[in-house]
Amino acid sequence: MGEFMTEPQQGLARRGSVGPQGRHGMLPGPAGPLDGHEAVVLLERTRALVDLELRRALDSLPGSMRRIALYHFGWEQADGTPAAGNAGKAIRPALVLTAARALGGRQSTAVRAAAAVELVHNFTLLHDDVMDRDTTRRHRPTAWTVFGDADAILAGDALQALAQQLLAEDPHPASGAAAARLAACVVELCAGQHADTAMERRGPHDVTLDEVLAMAEAKTGALLGCACALGALYAGADEADVEALDAFGREAGLAFQLIDDVIGIWGDPSRTGKPAGADLMARKKSLPVVAALASGTPAAADLAELYQGPSVEGEVERTVLAVEQAGGRDWAQLQAADRMGRAMQELSRAIPDPQAAGGLLALAEFVTRRTT
């Protein structure tokens, strides 16, 4: 576990090495503060801490629900035999723990809250996969393809309940406020998923940039913001700092979604694991696409025409080019940079000491800098 499990005083000393003045021999090579190593270490240590709590929670489920949950988390095969485990990157619980420590809290006391956020994230994945008919998640068949729609819905329901149970049984004085915030966030996630599926059914000219940004904030930003806010609550932060941390997570989440959408169009298929332009061929109204459609350029008209019909083989390059020429890529990248700027402003509002803020900054950079 190392310094990630230590308490604030030591934590601050550790964070002294990752401020703007550069790193002093903690990591090999010419690594700067934002090279991703810091984040990878935070994520790995979060996984180790939070997995214990998650497994304990999942083990409390009745057999039928436990089996589906353990499969979904990658800890069991469909037949119940153990699996190596690939439960995702643990970004949200890492934000909870790192925010708690950044604001002077004891992160060991926030592990249940971190696990609760991860349970909520996974409940939404289980349900979204059913609704979106997605067949692959973390390189494995999705739960509904293995257990059927009903059981995947029920396991998601049980995970949402389990998240709230963890908080309700947590004696930490912030657990009640955290539970209220997490529940409100779930409502927002539901509205975001609704907006997403509803927009996909509409024509290319019927979706505004404001709508798709609001949808992305509700669907992606809200839970990242909630994770940071819960960390702040568990550190005993005041309301202004809790709100600033929430805003930091939301803005970083939007930056993440913008970059993710860019990668979905221009990323290297050998690294994304998806064929080039798959999102375009599925006529997804991603952020760069909607920005391109709204640009009023000749390329926008071409893109709208393509999007009005079904996808045709050999059309990928023309579609990619239309989004690019209509300015969709540039807009998304500038917008992502702008959101990251806002995120950093919010962060410095709550945590003016750049050393103390280092871990959160590293995580935000990690999720938005990935170029695969």
Add this chain to the structure above:
Amino acid sequence: MGEFMTEPQQGLARRGSVGPQGRHGMLPGPAGPLDGHEAVVLLERTRALVDLELRRALDSLPGSMRRIALYHFGWEQADGTPAAGNAGKAIRPALVLTAARALGGRQSTAVRAAAAVELVHNFTLLHDDVMDRDTTRRHRPTAWTVFGDADAILAGDALQALAQQLLAEDPHPASGAAAARLAACVVELCAGQHADTAMERRGPHDVTLDEVLAMAEAKTGALLGCACALGALYAGADEADVEALDAFGREAGLAFQLIDDVIGIWGDPSRTGKPAGADLMARKKSLPVVAALASGTPAAADLAELYQGPSVEGEVERTVLAVEQAGGRDWAQLQAADRMGRAMQELSRAIPDPQAAGGLLALAEFVTRRTT
């Protein structure tokens, strides 16, 4: 609102009229304590109290989720225009409020908890209807038939979250314990629904009576028990009394399910709203059917043979007769009486004063005595 809103002292005076010594002019005619009038009054007053809280909670939802929820509760038409409203009998919230008062609590402080239980009940209805492909609920098309599967699932998710948000924001000292209990109950409900759908896929000889009783307890008994336990928690009852109230609700819930299953086979179609023997023709493994199948009688063999094949026209009477001759009806009625006996035992353990227990007894009798 009348005496239902009054506080314990007056409440006890009121309850003095519904003890075993009979009623003193509060209700017309030769009505005894268990004629259903007491329960109807309790239910109507609960509806009035809890609906205010429910509507306030639903109004806090984002538009998309609110619309589906208001439709499901019967307060809006599918197009968003107001509807007369038929949000069900409010048995669960009535149990919360009546249990709170029976144990000396102020029921006005338990209204949020009552609304939370009703939100959980309705979240499970929304999801169960999707899974079971039920097309009618409270004489209206189910939400998924109007808004689609995805939106019905999302609205259910949002209602579960809203239930927990109500409790998390409730300053009552029992709200944390209530939240933990309600969350654990949701997990049990999920396991119960899973068991139900899984059993329906199995052959008539592959389901034991113990299994189907456990399923009915998880699917029906758990939330009735939880409602009573939450009322006890809000009254500041000790752990033994909370558990006794939970057991009371569970046993009454099982009695209810047994009677409901009997009505599903032998009830008057003009009053149940379902064709005679519809559950049998759907090959439902209801409690009387499984008891009949397990009886080892010649009629059981006949029933098993019928259940192994698809339903054939004109076969209803032979199937009904087989369940009856194999003892399914008698078993269910005796079992229901036994469960009600246990329920009353649990109730008197926590509330020895039969006058104080009168309201809960009236509600339990109401849900199990209906003969339509």
